[in-house]
Amino acid sequence: MRILVIGGAGMVGRKLIERLAREGRLGGKPISHLTAHDVVAPARVEAPFTIETRVSDLSVPGEAEALIKDRPDVIFHLAAIVSGEAEADFDKGYRINLDGTRFLFDAIRVVESYVPRVVFTSTLAVFGAPYPAEPIDDEFFQTPLTSYGTQKAICELLMADYSRRGFLDGVGIRLPTICVRPGKPNKAASGFFSGIIREPLAGQEAILPVSEDVVHWHASPRSAAGFLVHAATLDTAQLGARRSLNMPGVGASVGDQIEALRKVAGDKAVARIRREPDPVVAKIVSGWPRTFNPARALALGFKAETSFEEIIRIHIEDELGGKIAD
Amino acid sequence: MRILVIGGAGMVGRKLIERLAREGRLGGKPISHLTAHDVVAPARVEAPFTIETRVSDLSVPGEAEALIKDRPDVIFHLAAIVSGEAEADFDKGYRINLDGTRFLFDAIRVVESYVPRVVFTSTLAVFGAPYPAEPIDDEFFQTPLTSYGTQKAICELLMADYSRRGFLDGVGIRLPTICVRPGKPNKAASGFFSGIIREPLAGQEAILPVSEDVVHWHASPRSAAGFLVHAATLDTAQLGARRSLNMPGVGASVGDQIEALRKVAGDKAVARIRREPDPVVAKIVSGWPRTFNPARALALGFKAETSFEEIIRIHIEDELGGKIAD
Known part of the structure; x- marks a missing residue:
């Protein structure tokens, strides 16, 4: 089985490739070859199959054709x-985000x-406030409030139509915020959700720009890789024409996050x-959806964690070798 | 005020242009110039302002720029x-449908x-079966089951994002099936909804390919022109980020249509x-949404008819000069 990962240098891409490398197979079939593509070189991963890295821009005409030249069975x-x-x-x-995908x-x-299986990572940003009574169900309409959410919603529509036509076999997964994100703090408005856990566990100070009653939808990097693998192997006949899915996660307030941190790592x-407090961040976050009934x-x-405490323990296990700062 | 009508040769385009010509103004402002554009020449209409016709293909690069060269205030x-x-x-x-609009x-x-007002005619085909308990409300999600519905749903998303960004001031209107469609029978699967009224009123035989319990959502050509004019003149601040709207109509079964015809024109x-009966048409129709709560x-x-009888009477008034076949 041949696999293509487009966006393989990102955090989720790396988690996916590491998992595939560990397991050596996907859906019971041995993997013979994996191409990790991105605009920067994906990290080297040891694997029982060939991993080829390819650095290019998907939105350059001709590049998509080159990427599928070897007819990968599964494209992430x-x-x-x-x-x-x-x-x-x-x-x-x-x-x-739009032309490259098209x-x-x-x-x-x-x-x-x-007709390869195509697993497309979409986003909960296909939704936009005002929201109905929470949790948001699977049939709520898509009214994105960012260009990013718009582009993802459009690609979902294309994916569904191309699948219906039999051109590809697509599954769209709308990821929760991935928490705890490993690595350095980034500039994303959502960065603090990970920062307030990651930094304290590493003995460093973290900044919390919003109030503790802010509720958000989380899943671990391990779950994200799990969603991708499951989307690549499930029987798409079960999906019918509705190919994009809200992924499960943990709905937690910042206060819940802090209490889970206390339980795991102490006062x-x-x-x-x-x-x-940062009113700009608070305003951005207030427009985001909070909880889902996926x-x-x-x-x-599809499976995610069942508590925020579990999300923290996974971070300690997968990223910190089981150790936390004193 | 300058107006551009793209798709001016179609039935709805013609109804709109005739109405604008009759009124001479839009939203209280006198119209000075109207360009009627299509791939075939739009019919000549007498008007108190200049009507220019332009025949070209919107999807040819450069054509869109030429069409807006004179900066129309309102674009339909x-x-x-x-x-x-x-x-x-x-x-x-x-x-x-997609590239041309983009x-x-x-x-x-x-x-x-x-930042012109752009009125975009979308379609209820942005929705796809299975439907929730009817009538369908304004927050039901878009899962089109045709490429046409997909293309329209994508353009709605683009229109909303371009409006949010301040590039244009868009309003999307999802039209009911327009009934009674004047003119000759066409090959659309929905054609019989008009045919079973139009042909009998003209003394001709009509074919009904589905059962009488089929329910559908209708509005007259006069209402369609009214929707367009209203969308061009309403205060879009009321829309917020949600720029596409399900238009009102009359939910009627084929049986209701026939009884209305009996009331207006007799046995x-x-x-x-x-x-x-045509099982192919029946199957297509079974995938369509039926009734809405707009x-x-x-x-x-926005205003439509309140009964199917009213829809028939409007057809007789607007298309048959008040006379029906004996």
Whole structure:
């Protein structure tokens, strides 16, 4: 089985590739070859199969055709300009997030008798406030409030139509905020959700820009890789024409997060969180959806954590070798 | 005030232009100039302002720029490859319905300090079965089951994002099936909804391919023109980020249609309907939404007929000069 990971240098891409490398197979079939593609070189991963890295821009005409030349059986399409950048650079966001994806789908479409499984990572940013009574169900409409959310919603529609037509076999997964994100703090408005756990566990100070009653939808990086693998292997006949799914997660307030941190790492860790209210961040966050009832995804076998404490323990296990700062 | 009608040769476009010509103004402002654009020449209409016709293909690069060269204040974008053709010719459907619209929006976007009102005719085919308990409300999600519906749903998303960004001031209206459609029978699967009224009133036989319990959502051509004018003049601040609206209509079963015909034109007209069940048409129709609760559109002042009898009487008034066949 041949696999293509587009966006393989990102955090979720790396988690996916590491898992595939560990397991050596996908859906019971041995993996013979994996191409990790991105605009920067994906990290080297040891694997029992060949891993080829490829650095290029998917939105350059011809590149999508080159990427599928060897007819990968499964394509994970994770590449995207993130929300903030797609908002700041209108042309770049549409070029990469919409045109790049359409080039990929069209490259697949014109190849006869080639219908790969395509797993597309979408986002809960396809939704926009005002929301109905929470939790949000699977049939709530898509009214994105960012260009990023718009581009993802459009690609979901394309994926569904191309699947219906038999050009590809797509599954769209709308990821929760991935928490605890490993690595350095980033500039994403959502960064503090991870920061207030990651930094204290590493003995460092973290800044909390919002109030403790802010509720958000989380899943671990381990769950994200699990969603991708499950989406690649499930029987898509069960999906019908509705190919995009809200992923399960843990709905937790910032207060819940802090209490879970206290339980796992004590008061000393919690004391490393410094309150520094930021009205700009608070306003952005207030427009985000909070909790979901992802009934379809659960019925299809997608699994996430069941408590925020579990999310923290996974971070300690997967990223910190089981050790936390004193 | 300058007006551009893209798709001006179609039935709804013609109804709109005739109404604007009759009134001479839009939203209280006198119209100085109207361009009627289509791939075939729009019919000549007498008006108290200049009507220029332009024949070209919107999906040819550069054409959108030429169309907005004179900076129309209001743009009605009605042009589309219809459902059946978009399904039969994948490339053509995406080229005209998606790329053509995107060219238009981008041409507007790059002009500084130019934010025209854009009224975009969308479709209830942005929805797809299975449906929730009817009537369908304004927050039901978009899962189109045709390429046409997909293309329209994508354009709605683009229109909302371009509006949010301040590039244009868009309103999307999802039209009911327009009934009674004047003119000759066409090959649309929905054609019989008009045919079983139009043909009997003209003394001709009509074929009914489905059972009488089929329910559908209708509005008259006069209402369609009214929706367009209202969408061009309403205060879009009321819409917020949600720029596309399900239009009001009359939910009627085929049986209701026939009884209304009997009331207006008697048994003799009804006797001209010949039952000829067509399982292919029945299957297509079974995937269509039936009735809506268009609460937002009604609150915003959009108005349709309140009974199917009214729809028939409007046809007789507007198309038959008040006379029906004996």
